[in-house]
Amino acid sequence: MKLNMSKMIFVMVILLSSLISLSVNNWFTIWIFMETSLFMFIPLMSKNKVNDQSMKYFIIQSMSSYIFLFSIMWNSIKQNNWNSMLTLTSLMIKIGMPPFHVWKPDIMKSLKWTECMLLTTLIKIPPMILINKMICMYLLILPLLITLIVGSLSGFNQLNLKKMMAYSSIFNISWMTSSFMTSKKAMIMFLSMYSFLNISAMLFFKANNLMFVNQISLINLKKKMIVNLNLLSISGLPPLTGFYPKWIILNELVKSSILLTSTMILSSILSIFIYMQINTFSLSNLGLKKKNYKFFFTKNFSAPNLIILPVMLIMWKF
Template sequence: MSPYILAILLFSLGLGTTITFSSTHWLLAWVGLEINTLAMLPLMAQNHHPRAVEAATKYFLIQASGAAVLLFAGVINAWLTGQWDIHQAAHPLPIAIITLALSLKLGLAPLHSWLPEVFQGLNLTTNLILATWQKLAPLALMLQIQPPHSSLLIFLGLMSTLGGGWGGLNQTQLRKILAYSSTAQLGWMILVVQFSPSLTTLAILVYVVTTSATFLTLKLNKATNINMLAISWAKAPALMALTPLVLLSLAGLPPMTGFMPKWLILQELSKQGLPATATITALTALLSLYYYLRLTYAMTLTMFPNNITSTPPWRLPSAQLTLPLAILALAAISLLPLTPAAMALVAL
């Protein structure tokens, strides 16, 4: 792809999210989401092979219908209440429709089936954009709306942590595992969005850091399934010693950064008098933990019985910059002591 066109597309990606961030009018929020989708499509389909085009088709259909439903709810809201403002208290019906449309765009269960398939068709760089930057605009809208009533969001959150954990269990494809992991993590964010939006912001920040580190590691190893991870220790041994920690951070185990949002979210849920919800969420996190641990096991904790000459792949010099990966992996592992500072940063 020509660098000029790539620059235009990347700028449009940034522009769409920025428009959605700064809008107070539903039509403008919709315009931002549409610009985002339209800029993403050429990036997805740039390698003209069937899998990429199929992923782009599925992404287009889902995002276009989600955005149309969002705008429909905005119009209904305007007809019923006479105003377009996002922040103002709105009619409960449009707000419920908007919540569902945004969860379709984000890939929350039970509307998440498109996410693994779209991830599976794309290369790891595009996946990185899709898993981080493309989640920001819908999540920003989700933060701004007044929740209709708490049971819808709690249902979506619980289904997402459960479905994200369950779907990844028997998966050997890393991109699908990461898609399910994205669904599960977004479920945590949605659970707490009505009680403490700043915690949702914290959770998405931590998620972006940890998942970027994971995707950049996979990209460095050019690994798309578990078998390719099994010989990656021969390529970059030091990185392979760090990667299990990044994965366990994504799973939310205590000394790592990923524990921070889960800890605070469980605390907030208990404070709101929802101990049963908090317990179920914590238990569904075990399902996700299983597949992260399986990746860890295949990557580092065991050595497969290959003969020694076939194990090391060619050591071709990689063109990828390693500095972002180093910073992100370090942040994904060791930022837990900064919890008070992070809370002060995102306090709304």
């Protein structure tokens, strides 16, 4: 996506809509900014003409908006938990939260990396704010548990980097939602850290023209280390940068829900294992030529080091 003047305006409107939503208390105003982001994002997807992915995205987002408005009107007549569940369902469809997540990887694999950055960061902020302001904590426990399990398990055996980042985004929806429920400082810290790490990883994939996991083995060692550390930081491996905002969220959340906190920790281990597979593939002899296999025991120590590093961190913690 070349940033000409019109596309720069679209991106700036999406950025401003997301940032203004953070300082607005009226749900109707947040909904207007959410729909503004939608109508600014569709021209970025469709490029010069309307395609299947932009139409699919528009239909899904429009359907979720209709359900949201219907639930609000119904709630004004009679307020009960079913109306709140309907509101939650509409917002879950909008951000691609399981079990309504199937559209997100399918759309992201056909987008360019610049559009994937927007879809996984700024576009999610207004629906998250509405979830935080309109849904009770006890109604969110089950959807967050499902999101953690589905997001961590769906990333296994993914060869397409865009689909893998889509499932990583789905997994981090639960952390983002939890950060909104804890405190404003934790929310701002997690949003800034996650957006920085996510955008830097996708910019690296774009700069090196990477589309599949096995292409990482073709770049030089320095670039491999950069991308692997970045991915491990997104997953929350200590003592990397992405671990600290998650640690703060866990410290706050453990006071309200032990079940959700323990599921977050266990699912994060699965998420780290997925990125460890990428490390093993790119840094071990699986990514080298066949003639170099005889040097496995003498020159290649990357796979044992990847196993020893988390073990040493766990021993140091205890």
